[in-house]
Amino acid sequence: MGRGRRPVDEVRADILQAAGSLLLEVGMGGFTIEKVAAISGASKVTIYKLWPSKGALALAGYFDTVSESLAFPDSGNIEADLREQLHAFADLLVTTRAGSVIRELIGAAQTDPELLSAYLATYSAPRRALAIKRLDAAKAAAKLRSDLDTESVVDQLWGACYHRLLLPDQPIDRAFVDTLVDNLFRGIA
Amino acid sequence: MGRGRRPVDEVRADILQAAGSLLLEVGMGGFTIEKVAAISGASKVTIYKLWPSKGALALAGYFDTVSESLAFPDSGNIEADLREQLHAFADLLVTTRAGSVIRELIGAAQTDPELLSAYLATYSAPRRALAIKRLDAAKAAAKLRSDLDTESVVDQLWGACYHRLLLPDQPIDRAFVDTLVDNLFRGIA
Numbered sequence: 001m002g003r004g005r006r007p008v009d010e011v012r013a014d015i016l017q018a019a020g021s022l023l024l025e026v027g028m029g030g031f032t033i034e035k036v037a038a039i040s041g042a043s044k045v046t047i048y049k050l051w052p053s054k055g056a057l058a059l060a061g062y063f064d065t066v067s068e069s070l071a072f073p074d075s076g077n078i079e080a081d082l083r084e085q086l087h088a089f090a091d092l093l094v095t096t097r098a099g100s101v102i103r104e105l106i107g108a109a110q111t112d113p114e115l116l117s118a119y120l121a122t123y124s125a126p127r128r129a130l131a132i133k134r135l136d137a138a139k140a141a142a143k144l145r146s147d148l149d150t151e152s153v154v155d156q157l158w159g160a161c162y163h164r165l166l167l168p169d170q171p172i173d174r175a176f177v178d179t180l181v182d183n184l185f186r187g188i189a
Numbered sequence: 190m191g192r193g194r195r196p197v198d199e200v201r202a203d204i205l206q207a208a209g210s211l212l213l214e215v216g217m218g219g220f221t222i223e224k225v226a227a228i229s230g231a232s233k234v235t236i237y238k239l240w241p242s243k244g245a246l247a248l249a250g251y252f253d254t255v256s257e258s259l260a261f262p263d264s265g266n267i268e269a270d271l272r273e274q275l276h277a278f279a280d281l282l283v284t285t286r287a288g289s290v291i292r293e294l295i296g297a298a299q300t301d302p303e304l305l306s307a308y309l310a311t312y313s314a315p316r317r318a319l320a321i322k323r324l325d326a327a328k329a330a331a332k333l334r335s336d337l338d339t340e341s342v343v344d345q346l347w348g349a350c351y352h353r354l355l356l357p358d359q360p361i362d363r364a365f366v367d368t369l370v371d372n373l374f375r376g377i378a
Contacts, residue, residue, distance in 0.1 A: 079378070103299045104299060104300060106296070106299065106355055106356065107295070107296045107297070107298070107299025107300055108296070108299075108300070109296070109355075110292045110293060110295065110296025110297075110355065111293060111296055111297070116357075119356070120356065120357070120358055124356050124358055125358055128358055143378070144377055144378060145375070145376075145377055145378065148372075148377050149368045149372075151359050152349070152365065152368040152369060152372060153372065153377060155349035155350075155352050155353060155359075155369070156345040156349050156369060156372060156373075158352075159348060159349045159351075159352030159353070160341070160344035160345050160348045160349060160352070161344075162348075162351075162352050162355070162356070163344045163347075163348030163349070163351050163352060164344060164348070166295055166298075166299065166351070166355065167295065167308070167309065167313050167351070168305075168309070169309055169313055169314055169317055170340050170344075176341065179338045179341040180341060180344070180345060183337075183338075183341060183342065183345060183373055184345075184372055184373070184376065184377045185376060185377065185378050186334070186376060187334075187373065187374055187375060187376040188333055188334055188337050188342060188373045188374065189268070189332070189333060189334065189374050
């Protein structure tokens with residue numbers, strides 16, 4: 001069976017994988033639709049049918065690539081699960097090119113409203129929703145305060161890491177993310 | 190007495206005030222050394238003697254301009270003081286051009302190492318130090334946990350706000366910053 005007859009889901013998955021690995025290898029500076037086409041074997045026409053722009057494709061590929069390593073475990077212990085997920089997040093930011101790719105994307109998005117919209121829609125909002133789903137389930141199971149605003153927790157865990165990523169006054173490491181979890185579960189007073 | 194004979198501290202203060210108000214009025218796009226010279230009455234030569242670049246001057250002017258409204262109250266009640274300071278910070282970000290200026294500066298700094306260094310040295314680190322000083326004093330007075338990592342609190346209060354400023358999935362307002370304080374003082378469990 002020729003390439004042209006492969007199911008669209010399979011082609012889509014190949015393109016996303018190609019886009020994500022290319023992005024982590026070369027950053028946004030070297031990321032082109034041509035290269036994604038060459039790696040995935042899909043045509044540029046097919047790629048443009050599925051994603052409106054290079055930025056949208058890069059973001060979708062990034063989301064796809066990091067989804068597995070940033071999965072939310074569900075052991076029934078929300079504190080332990082958050083710690084494990086945040087360790088993986090800190091590792092990803094520090095030990096791969098993901099940190100510098102994210103810095104570039106968020107940086108450029110501040111003066112590019114279309115890229116910002118794509119970032120929010122394709123990466124930030126879906127990742128946020130995954131965290132909220134897990135936090136709301138823990139709240140429903142009475143593992144978190146019944147009046148907790150779970151959205152704010154996202155800003156105080158992952159948001160605190162993005163703060164250090166973009167303004168590196170202080171390092172990001174496993175000790176840091178553990179401290180973030182400690183502060184929220186033990187309180188600071 | 191002619192302008193040339195004014196004490197350097199006075200000239201410096203005039204330049205900083207001119208730079209800060211110009212920046213909040215026109216943003217980085219319209220910010221020039223020429224305009225700061227015209228507003229302050231100082232010469233471009235004098236300005237370049239005191240600040241190495243346009244970015245450094247903009248940051249110094251910004252720090253100077255917001256310092257008064259972002260002062261840390263000291264009532265002896267650290268929770269109330271944090272709330273008051275964070276209300277002022279949220280107001281500044283939302284009701285003035287400060288939020289968009291900061292977004293532009295942090296955004297551009299992601300691909301401009303010199304601007305990032307200037308941002309950290311001239312704005313981020315000194316503001317962070319002011320917060321740490323206040324938090325460490327409260328810790329010494331046993332108002333905060335004796336083993337608290339005060340650096341992490343900066344990321345979970347102001348950092349959480351920067352996260353929403355740069356990635357506006359959710360709004361910044363007084364209710365939000367109150368929630369950040371609540372989470373840290375009451376815990377989330």
